Amino acid sequence: MAVKVGNSWVSEAAYAYAKSRVDKEEKEKEEGKSVLEDLQDKYSDTNFRAGTAPFQGSGLNNISIAPNILREMEKDPEKRLEYEALIYDCVSVQKSLANQKGLKAHGFIITEDGGLRAWGISQAGDNNKSVIPLSRNKKGSWMQELLDSLNTAKKKKAKETAAQKEKEKSQTITFSNVDELSDYLFSNYKTVNKGMVKISKSYLKACVNDEEKRKKLFENLKAADEMEANAQENVKGYQGMKITIDSEGNMETETYGGSVSVNEGKRLRQISAAKNSQQVQAVLALLNTDLAQCQEGIEKGMCDENEVNKVRALMQKAMQRMGEVAVMKDNGGDDTEGFDAFSINMLI
Helix, strand or coil: CEEEECCEEEEHHHHHHHHHHHHHHHHHHHCCCCHHHHHHHHCCCCEEEECCCCCCCCCCCEEEECHHHHHHHHHCHHHHHHHHHHHHHHHHHHHHHCCCCCEEEEEEEECCCCCEEEEEEECCCCCCEEEEEECCCCHHHHHHHHHHHHHHHHHHHHHHHHHHHHHHHHHHCCCCCHHHHHHHHHHHCHHHHCCCEEECHHHHHHHHHCHHHHHHHHHHHHHHHHHHHHHHHHCCCCCEEEEEECCCCCEEEEEECCCCCCCHHHHHHHHHHCCCHHHHHHHHHHHHHHHHHHHHHHHCCCCCHHHHHHHHHHHHHHHHHHHHHHHHHHCCCCCHHHHHHHHHHHHC
């Protein structure tokens, strides 16, 4: 159960613990013991310090407190109760963080305005740092917010590292001849390895001794690998890619595969909206195109016989509609309004 103390909501356990300490702490104040020293005695596994700078301390148990907050705690028992309850909750979260892999250092900061921040450093290195503000009223989300922030920082760092490696690779690797360069491309780029890439011989030869052209080639092939990976994941019926790099280093790509299907709902609306034979003929023309595309799709593995059967069924409905509109004409039906509805359905 949460308990409100001052401007904070803290756990009931934190409140009870902090309250039990008030009388004792007042006596210690009289003996000349500072708040910071008292906190350090009570939480021997936590490193306390005055200040608000992040990344101060090592390990996962660090709490920094703004000097003005420490003064408030010295002078005002209610403030001391409020912040000690908050510190109790911070220490509880730090104990839970001990089981988190990949976290090198962590700490909480109580800021000048009484706010709360957390900082963390992952095992990836000192450059993989994160500082995030936390709501004092939402203790339950603290750890997840910290871990989410660290994961974002790790992904950003990994991306920067990969980009730097790619840059260094393109700038430092040299080749004696076309064969050496070709072997390197085959080993480092998946699309080349899969036989999807065709590179102009003159451009490949120029890349051996021209660093700028070689860099552009590496960038193009990296982009091709990313496009191919994306197509594998997102293109239904994907079969492969054709990648061509011309004598100027310009790249063109063509994706094979995908899916073919008839928009059954749209065609049914168009058939229903047709009010004369010309309009039915217009729908039949579209269905003939659908049929040709689906038949070609079967040959390329982009659809199956079900799609062809759907088109044929729609064509049969269109022929039935042809008979219906003929009867309407014989009965002197007015098709002016119908023309407007049909036009709309041809577009949507």
